[in-house]
Amino acid sequence: MKNAKWMLILFIFVLLVIAVVVQIRNQDEEQDEQVPEKQETKTDINGELPYTVQVEERDNKAETIAYRLWFDFMQQLKSDGTVANASFTRFTKISGDENSFVVAVIFQVQLPEGAKKTANSWGDPNENGVVSNLVWKLGIEKKDGLKYSITSIEKSDDTQIGLPPVETLEDYQKNLGIEDSTDKTAYRVSGSSLEITYNNGEDWQTVPVASEELFSSDRAADSSLREGSYVITPEVTAFVLGGQRDLSLLISNDKGKTWEEVLVSDKLPVLRLTLLGFTSGQDGYLIVTGDKTMSSEAHFIWKTYDGGQSWYQTGSVEYTHALVTDGGFVDNKLGFISFGEYRTEANPPEPNLYRTSDGGENWERVEIPIPEEYQGYFTQAEIPVFEGEKGTLLVNQGPQGDFLGGNVLAKFSSDDNGKTWSFAGLVDPDGVLIPD
Structure with missing residues (x-):
C-alpha cells in the first residue's frame, strides 16, 4: 500500500515536469515567430x-x-x-x-x-x-x-564598362582653352540703368540706353539680359535694341567712352531670338529669328566687317523654317546654324546643323554620325569650337532629354573645318558617368 502511494506521487511529479517542459518549449517557439531572423540576400x-x-x-x-x-x-x-x-x-x-x-x-x-x-x-x-x-x-x-x-x-567592378572616353565639363573646357565665367567684362542692371565693367567690377560705367529699349522684353525677374543679345569685349561692346519691327545696335569701339546707335533693319517681324557675336575687332555677325508660328519661323543673317558701324544681309538657309536653337561664326567665312532636331517618320530624331564657308551666302547640311547606341538621345547640335582646322562639336539632348539625367553631351571632332565629323566621346557635366 505504501509503495503504491509513492508510485502514484512519482507518476504525478513526472507529469508535472513534462507539462512544464512543454510549456517552456511552446513559449520559445512563440518568441521565435515574433522575432524574425535577419534576412540573407541571395548569393547565387x-x-x-x-x-x-x-x-x-x-x-x-x-x-x-x-x-x-x-x-x-x-x-x-x-x-x-x-x-x-x-x-x-x-x-x-x-x-x-x-x-x-x-x-x-x-x-x-x-x-x-x-x-x-x-x-x-x-x-x-x-x-x-x-x-x-x-x-x-x-x-x-x-x-x-x-x-x-x-x-x-x-x-x-568596371563602372566605366562599355563607355567611350568621358570628360567632365571642366576638363572639356580646359582642354579647349574655353574661359569660364570669371571673365573681367560683365554687366549689371541697376534700376532702369545698364552698367558695364572691363576690370572685373572695380569700375562701372553707365550705358546710355533705357532698359526698356534693350532686346529683352521677356527678361527674367533678375533683370538679366537674354544670352546672345549683347557682346562685351575691350574691342567691341554692343547691345541689341528693338525687336518689334525695327532692329538696331548700340555700339562702342573704345571701351564705352563713346557710343553710336546703328540701324540694322526696320522691316522685320516680331523677333524671338538674336545671336550677336564678333570673331575679331572688325568682323561680326547677327542672326535673328522671328514671325514664329508653332514650330516654324523665319531667320535672317547680317554681317559686318567694320566693327559694327555698317551691316549687310547675307544669305539664309533655304527651304528651312525650323526653330533656330544656336548659331554663330568661327571667322568671317566659316559659320554654323543649328535648327534643333531633324525628324523623319521612320528614323529617330537627329541633329539638324548647317554650315557655310563663304560668309553665309550658301549653306549645306552637315552629317553628324550619332553612334547606334545613342541614336534618338543626342539630337541638338551646339556651335563648334575651332583651333585651326580642328573643331570640337557638342550635341545635347534637347529640352526633353532624359538620358542619364538629360545633361550628358556627345562630343565630335573634325579635321577639315567642320565638313565631316567623327564621334569622340561623352561630356559629363553632372558626374553621373564618373563615380566619386
Missing part, C-alpha cells in the same frame, strides 16, 4: 535563370529590352524580400546581334530592413542600406515572338 543570382519576359513591339533597342528584363527581374527579387528597391544609372550594349547580345547595367539596390549590413553578397551598403555602383553584364537571347530571356549574369 544565376540560380534564378533563365528569366523570360515578353517585351513590347516598340522595344527594338538592346538597351531597352535589357531594361525590361532587368526591371521585371528586380521586381521579383523585391517581392521575395531579397531587395527593398532598385534603380539604374544606365544600360550599355557590349556585344552581340539582334538574337543574342550582352548589355551592361549600372545600378544600385536598397537592402530590406533587417538584412545584414556587413559581409553582404551585394556589397558594402551605406547607412541607409543602399549599395551603389553595382555592375552586371546581362547575357540575353531572343526567344519566340517578343519574348527574351536573361541567360546569364556576370558581375563586374
Whole structure:
C-alpha cells in the first residue's frame, strides 16, 4: 500500500515536469515567430535563370529590352524580400546581334530592413542600406515572338564598362582653352540703368540706353539680359535694341567712352531670338529669328566687317523654317546654324546643323554620325569650337532629354573645318558617368 502511494506521487511529479517542459518549449517557439531572423540576400543570382519576359513591339533597342528584363527581374527579387528597391544609372550594349547580345547595367539596390549590413553578397551598403555602383553584364537571347530571356549574369567592378572616353565639363573646357565665367567684362542692371565693367567690377560705367529699349522684353525677374543679345569685349561692346519691327545696335569701339546707335533693319517681324557675336575687332555677325508660328519661323543673317558701324544681309538657309536653337561664326567665312532636331517618320530624331564657308551666302547640311547606341538621345547640335582646322562639336539632348539625367553631351571632332565629323566621346557635366 505504501509503495503504491509513492508510485502514484512519482507518476504525478513526472507529469508535472513534462507539462512544464512543454510549456517552456511552446513559449520559445512563440518568441521565435515574433522575432524574425535577419534576412540573407541571395548569393547565387544565376540560380534564378533563365528569366523570360515578353517585351513590347516598340522595344527594338538592346538597351531597352535589357531594361525590361532587368526591371521585371528586380521586381521579383523585391517581392521575395531579397531587395527593398532598385534603380539604374544606365544600360550599355557590349556585344552581340539582334538574337543574342550582352548589355551592361549600372545600378544600385536598397537592402530590406533587417538584412545584414556587413559581409553582404551585394556589397558594402551605406547607412541607409543602399549599395551603389553595382555592375552586371546581362547575357540575353531572343526567344519566340517578343519574348527574351536573361541567360546569364556576370558581375563586374568596371563602372566605366562599355563607355567611350568621358570628360567632365571642366576638363572639356580646359582642354579647349574655353574661359569660364570669371571673365573681367560683365554687366549689371541697376534700376532702369545698364552698367558695364572691363576690370572685373572695380569700375562701372553707365550705358546710355533705357532698359526698356534693350532686346529683352521677356527678361527674367533678375533683370538679366537674354544670352546672345549683347557682346562685351575691350574691342567691341554692343547691345541689341528693338525687336518689334525695327532692329538696331548700340555700339562702342573704345571701351564705352563713346557710343553710336546703328540701324540694322526696320522691316522685320516680331523677333524671338538674336545671336550677336564678333570673331575679331572688325568682323561680326547677327542672326535673328522671328514671325514664329508653332514650330516654324523665319531667320535672317547680317554681317559686318567694320566693327559694327555698317551691316549687310547675307544669305539664309533655304527651304528651312525650323526653330533656330544656336548659331554663330568661327571667322568671317566659316559659320554654323543649328535648327534643333531633324525628324523623319521612320528614323529617330537627329541633329539638324548647317554650315557655310563663304560668309553665309550658301549653306549645306552637315552629317553628324550619332553612334547606334545613342541614336534618338543626342539630337541638338551646339556651335563648334575651332583651333585651326580642328573643331570640337557638342550635341545635347534637347529640352526633353532624359538620358542619364538629360545633361550628358556627345562630343565630335573634325579635321577639315567642320565638313565631316567623327564621334569622340561623352561630356559629363553632372558626374553621373564618373563615380566619386
